[in-house]
Amino acid sequence: MKALVTGFIFLMISLGAVAQTTKKVSEVGLTEVHFKKLINQQFSSLITGLSKTALGSFVSLDLKESEVSASGNIINKNGGVWTIKAAGGVSDGLYSVFSNSKFNAKVSLDVQYNALSFFNKRSLSYYDDSFRDYQKKNAQLEYDYAVKKIAIEKRQEKNLYVIEKNKLTGQTTALQKLFDSLSKLAKTPLLTFRLDSIVYEQQVAAKRAEFLDKAITQPDIADALLIDLDNWKTKESKKLKADIEIAGFKFGWFSVGYAVKKNDFKFLDPALIPAEQIKDSNFVSHELRLQYSFYNWSVAANESYYLDAGIALGLSDNFSDLKKTSVQESKELTPLPGERASINTYNAYSGLYSKNLKSVRIYADAYKFFAKNNALAFHVYPELKIKDHIKPVSNLGFGLLFSLKDAKDETAVINTELYYNFLDLFNSLDSSNKLFERNDIGLRFTFPIKFKTNK
Amino acid sequence: MAKNNNSTEHTTFTFRHRAVCDDDNFKSNWFDDISLAQQAAQRHRQQSGNEDHVIRIVTEQTISTLFRAS
Numbered sequence: 093m094k095a096l097v098t099g100f101i102f103l104m105i106s107l108g109a110v111a112q113t114t115k116k117v118s119e120v121g122l123t124e125v126h127f128k129k130l131i132n133q134q135f136s137s138l139i140t141g142l143s144k145t146a147l148g149s150f151v152s153l154d155l156k157e158s159e160v161s162a163s164g165n166i167i168n169k170n171g172g173v174w175t176i177k178a179a180g181g182v183s184d185g186l187y188s189v190f191s192n193s194k195f196n197a198k199v200s201l202d203v204q205y206n207a208l209s210f211f212n213k214r215s216l217s218y219y220d221d222s223f224r225d226y227q228k229k230n231a232q233l234e235y236d237y238a239v240k241k242i243a244i245e246k247r248q249e250k251n252l253y254v255i256e257k258n259k260l261t262g263q264t265t266a267l268q269k270l271f272d273s274l275s276k277l278a279k280t281p282l283l284t285f286r287l288d289s290i291v292y293e294q295q296v297a298a299k300r301a302e303f304l305d306k307a308i309t310q311p312d313i314a315d316a317l318l319i320d321l322d323n324w325k326t327k328e329s330k331k332l333k334a335d336i337e338i339a340g341f342k343f344g345w346f347s348v349g350y351a352v353k354k355n356d357f358k359f360l361d362p363a364l365i366p367a368e369q370i371k372d373s374n375f376v377s378h379e380l381r382l383q384y385s386f387y388n389w390s391v392a393a394n395e396s397y398y399l400d401a402g403i404a405l406g407l408s409d410n411f412s413d414l415k416k417t418s419v420q421e422s423k424e425l426t427p428l429p430g431e432r433a434s435i436n437t438y439n440a441y442s443g444l445y446s447k448n449l450k451s452v453r454i455y456a457d458a459y460k461f462f463a464k465n466n467a468l469a470f471h472v473y474p475e476l477k478i479k480d481h482i483k484p485v486s487n488l489g490f491g492l493l494f495s496l497k498d499a500k501d502e503t504a505v506i507n508t509e510l511y512y513n514f515l516d517l518f519n520s521l522d523s524s525n526k527l528f529e530r531n532d533i534g535l536r537f538t539f540p541i542k543f544k545t546n547k
Numbered sequence: 548m549a550k551n552n553n554s555t556e557h558t559t560f561t562f563r564h565r566a567v568c569d570d571d572n573f574k575s576n577w578f579d580d581i582s583l584a585q586q587a588a589q590r591h592r593q594q595s596g597n598e599d600h601v602i603r604i605v606t607e608q609t610i611s612t613l614f615r616a617s
Binding site: 120121124128213215216219223339340391392393394395464 | 603
């Protein structure tokens with residue numbers, strides 16, 4: 093167990109160190125910073141399933157009557173993404189992980205860190221028209237910024253106020269002269285209106301002069317304005333950069349995960365006396381995963397594919413091999429037999445139960461996408477399971493993924509896979525069933541990542 | 548593949564371009580020279596029935612990072 097945790101921490105540190113590279117700027121195409129930002133955006137969107145991703149933390153909670161499941165994501169500056177999934181029993185809205193220093197029933201926790209691989213090439217494809225539009229808007233932004241900066245540095249606003257004040261003083265003097273000369277004339281209704289109008293203009297001019305005096309005598313705030321200007325440019329630039337239309341990408345990433353789960357169940361041993369046949373049993377299983385994934389996504393038809401391969405080291409039990417039995421227990425509620433009884437029904441598991449089994453699972457997935465908008469995919473997923481005292485078991489699955497638009501919300505896409513899994517390919521467990529009978533057939537709704545399909 | 552002369556010591560950018568049609572499955576080969584991708588787009592449009600197709604040029608930018616012991 094210690095070795096698993098130590099290995100997990102070591103890998104975390106290694107991946108963090110790998111994520112640090114130099115930052116220089118290119119003049120053709122996207123700058124290195126911009127390029128990496130867009131790659132990171134696409135990457136975190138695949139991992140978190142969020143269409144608009146930014147640095148930060150996100151969480152979704154599904155609170156049912158007696159159980160809660162939560163999943164959260166933390167996206168860091170280097171593009172690394174933490175995903176955390178927790179599930180467990182709740183009572184009165186409390187999710188208790190430990191109680192009296194013991195793991196609570198039904199608790200599971202899965203933490204995974206995903207980091208882009210810097211060992212292989214990373215590609216980003218974008219529409220040329222969209223990029224030119226960005227360049228044009230960015231050039232305009234740079235120009236606007238430069239002009240605004242000169243205006244601040246040269247105190248142009250204040251200069252204009254001083255010029256206006258000077259002009260206003262001249263206008264006020266001319267208005268007064270006009271008023272004085274008109275006042276001397278014989279009064280007519282029209283002249284009265286004219287004089288009132290001049291008084292109005294004088295009062296407005298006085299207010300404007302008051303405003304200009306205040307503005308002119310205000311302390312110099314050029315430094316503060318320059319900070320505001322830089323912030324404005326940064327915000328506008330971010331909006332422009334995000335508007336570039338992505339037409340494809342290629343990159344690989346490593347994922348390291350650790351999962352812990354406690355399983356409580358009732359164990360049935362029919363060989364014992366009735367009072368001792370049912371016993372409470374539990375086991376805390378651990379799993380450490382290391383996975384490499386590669387996704388080549390393109391808007392062009394029949395080019396996209398996704399590959400992953402991984403190894404999972406675990407400490408588990410053979411719970412899945414036990415046989416489930418429904419048990420009914422009746423208890424007489426009155427002294428008279430058969431008058432009233434309560435019946436308690438629950439599941440118990442029987443068979444040869446083994447704990448602390450060391451296990452290794454080696455697995456891979458390959459998805460090849462077809463059709464317009466990558467709406468179809470063929471999936472192959474081999475798996476090799478090696479467990480203590482049990483012969484290695486090989487499984488081989490095939491699937492057909494359909495990407496369909498949600499009937500309720502046309503902007504949402506639902507990915508569904510029809511799968512056929514050949515279990516125990518080489519019949520290591522000496523089953524009497526033939527190869528085509530040792531199977532698992534069904535529909536899958538969860539996938540390794542959020543595939544970009546049916547846009 | 549076209550290499551960027553301004554690449555840094557540690558990272559190199561390469562570029563290639565092609566035409567992709569929004570209305571059918573047409574995609575041209577990749578070209579180092581964008582004008583060749585534009586010509587491919589024109590040729591596709593000139594084919595009968597493709598007059599109203601939306602054909603866009605896609606640029607692929609690839610970054611390679613070199614790790615050196617300092």
